Amino acid sequence: MSREISLPADLNPLFHLGGLGFYLFWIVAVTGLYLFIFFETSIMGAWASVELISNEQYYVGSLMRSLHRYASAAMVLVVTAHLAKEFLMKRYQGPRWFSWVSGVPLLWLLFASGIGGYWLVWDERAQYVAQTTATLFDALPIVVEPMAFGLIDNATVSDRFFSLLIFLHVGIPLALLLGMFIHIQRISRSKSLPPKRLALAALASLTVVSLIKPATSMAPADLDRSVQSVDLDWYYMNVYPLIDILGSGPVWGLLLGITIALLLVPLLSRAPEPTIAVVDPDNCNGCGWCFADCPYDAVYMKPHDYKKNHQQSVVIADKCVGCGICAGACPTVTPFKSVNHALSGINLAHKSNATILDEIIIDLKKMSSPGRVLLVGCGHGANIDGFAADDVATVSLECTAQLPPSYIDYLCRREGVDTVVLTGCREGDCYHRVGVELQQARLRHEREPHLRFKDVAVNVHELWVGSGGRGAIADKLRQLRQSDKVGQSGQSDQPRKAPSAAKGVTDEAS
């Protein structure tokens, strides 16, 4: 049987593009600080000082310069992939508009930072880029005297020009950093660094390419002579040939058009109104678990409305996307309680936890087959329509983490479910950012609320196969049916250590 080889989730760059972007920024910043120590901000000294850094520092200077360049280029790759992925996954809708829109100006700042850096080398590439950039900006109607007047020949350039350049090359990246900080403000637990192994792999590959192909300069800039050809950095300078071919006006139109189109993306496709979470103060015990689990910073705690010395959750409607992860974290939803068994402190407005449980139980009661399976689907994972059968009950949630672990305990102990198959987004690539991660931690006894019973835990199968995983789900169900010991096989795709019996809990909780 062929076995599919896949990248481990913590090494898959596509699952950590935002964090990688931040990480690359810091590589660029640290190497940039090093280069700045030796850089001379003058017309006569700039090119020569960069050559000295590259050739006279026993590889260190060359490595730092090359890392500076390649990490900057990698940032363009990563940011482009990040933008494309968020677009394809429609992560610009609803309350997520803020992260989308605040990311658009960062593109300008990123390109301005990178292009500005190339000017500082003051070689032929810098000469071409400086002159063409000046041509581009001179087309703006607000320009009184063309920038290019300062770049006519060698006699017109002054050292003050370099002071301005270095100021911009420090100031713009700082603005970029501030913008990146704002960009992640409306999400909690933002991952501003990639996993350790991915960070090491990225640094190693940048180091290897730096050693194999060190960054070099072209001949020194000479404004008295024309530049015949340029080794362009196609990551940052891809628009420059267009300026030569089309002229400044059409290129401004193109750049502004793309920017405006990106800014308008959240308006083009209106998401269905998210059913926001609502708090029931009667059942909210102020534990704060929903506050801790919300991936969108949409829950905060305040003193309880009427219970003395208690806290109460509050949902910020503008930030809530209706993922339901908070409802899955609520501990008051224990169905083992004899009274109000499924009343939760926090619920999705359109479909409460109690309703979900009732619907599952109704489905289970209709089933006559032994070896019952509960198949849990996620709104952004594989579609589970059509899998319901006499031995399979299905429930589709907005996010798998909406299902409280106590429901799994209850359904297995009290309602005759033998096996629970949890499906959802791929690990590390959850549509709601951390739903898979949180649910895994709950199932593994690493996070509250967690599964309580050992015998239940071994019968929970995790199938994080993403939206294209219908085949894997069908295979799993077939495998379970073929097993003589459905419900006792423990054949998890993600073998999971059964939680040791919770302290003092060896039987059903009351």
Place this chain on the structure above:
Amino acid sequence: MKLPEVVLVAVLFGSVALILGYLTDSPEYQVLPEGQTELKFVVRHSGKRLGVCKVPEAADMAKLAPNMRQLEVCPSEKSPMAVELRLNGQLRYSGQVAPSGIHNDGVIALYRRFSIDAGSLDLHLRLKSDIRQEAFSHDFRQTISTGQDSIVVLHVDDSGVRVYQPGLTPVS
């Protein structure tokens, strides 16, 4: 991590590193075709005022504070400058350059770059500083010889038209 996964990671990161390394300076971009150089056309002219200066009426002057009384009042708006440039007989630029400023009272500034064939270059520049006039007020013509990568600057300012090749002996 198993060997196939290590290989997969190495191939993936290696491929990205290769692309990264290649596209940071390749392929080369040909800015100017072989055998061509660049002419920079620079206009920086203070322009010609459209209105004529007037001596204010004595009655009007009397209304003003003593320090505000002027011998002449000159409207500041300037005329656009009509510019026509032909290189080796081919029209390369033709247009009106407006003075800068909201009131059109600033400097007239223009900067253009043109690629030209190295060798003999016949420059023909016509200027009209007052567009109300029918004919061009300045007609400049000169033939120069250029090297392949020596730029040529055609510079217009209040003192007149200059053509020079920076770093070389001024042509005129």
